[in-house]
Amino acid sequence: MQIPQQMYRRWGKRAFDILCASAALTVLAPAFAILAIAVRVTIGAPALFRQIRGGLDQEPFVILKFRSMTEDRDEAGEILPDAARLSRLGRFLRSTSLDELPELLNVLRGEMSLVGPRPLLTRYQPWYTPEEMQRFSVLPGITGLAQINGRNSLNWEERFQYDVQYAQNYSLLLDLKILFNTVGKVLRREDVHVDTSLTLRSLDEERRAKQQLFSVGGNSVR
Numbered sequence: 001m002q003i004p005q006q007m008y009r010r011w012g013k014r015a016f017d018i019l020c021a022s023a024a025l026t027v028l029a030p031a032f033a034i035l036a037i038a039v040r041v042t043i044g045a046p047a048l049f050r051q052i053r054g055g056l057d058q059e060p061f062v063i064l065k066f067r068s069m070t071e072d073r074d075e076a077g078e079i080l081p082d083a084a085r086l087s088r089l090g091r092f093l094r095s096t097s098l099d100e101l102p103e104l105l106n107v108l109r110g111e112m113s114l115v116g117p118r119p120l121l122t123r124y125q126p127w128y129t130p131e132e133m134q135r136f137s138v139l140p141g142i143t144g145l146a147q148i149n150g151r152n153s154l155n156w157e158e159r160f161q162y163d164v165q166y167a168q169n170y171s172l173l174l175d176l177k178i179l180f181n182t183v184g185k186v187l188r189r190e191d192v193h194v195d196t197s198l199t200l201r202s203l204d205e206e207r208r209a210k211q212q213l214f215s216v217g218g219n220s221v222r
Contacts, residue, residue: 008172016175017114021107032101035066035093042089043067048102053119056139060122061111064102068093097186103142115175116141117163124203128160135163138170145174148181156203 008016025032036047049067052060068090072080079085086094093099106112112119119140128135146154146162154162166174201209 005171009170012172013113013170013175014110016172017107020114021104025104025108028101028104031098035098035101038089039066039093043070043087049099052122053140054122054125054136055111055119056136058122058125058136061106061119063112063119064105066093066099066102068099095189100142107142111139113139113141115143115166115170115178117144117166118146118159120203127204127207131164132160134167135160138167143178143182145178148178148185151185152200155200156206 039047044067047067049065049069050062051065053063055061068087069082069085070087072085074080090099103112107114116139117135144163145166146159149162150158
């Protein structure tokens, strides 16, 4: 019997998240421990990377990931660029999406869902359009509609279109479809750019530049 969409949205999605995340953490506990030790030995402590992201209704929360970068600095003591600090293990973790395994803990804590728009930096909050703000009407996810339709190869506008589409139409069947396709994408390592800073400009920088360009263009017209 198909679960009615409203029933799934009210309590079914949360129950599904808890059941699946608990089962995954139980099965993957040995891998979790091995990866944590490997990260600590090769990259350093702590094994987990913590960063504040925007969640449901833009409420901030601390996302958990396995660390993929060192804290290496130059001779002046300045932190090196991301590409220079990305370790060999870190590249492997990112290319296989294993760095996101600790996010299952965020799911159990109710800060994330298995499926939803990816949680982004809180400094991006002033730069969303009113339509894009709809992405915050649902919990952020480990994977989402954008991730199975291009992932890191998408630009910001394309990502947000998929996020809004998901927020407006999510259901059990859609979540199952996204999870199934995500497994295939991960196994084939499709649409993965290990260092996203080389392929996608940060949202605030991109939109600030467009705003300035528009302002200059407007002034030249006047």
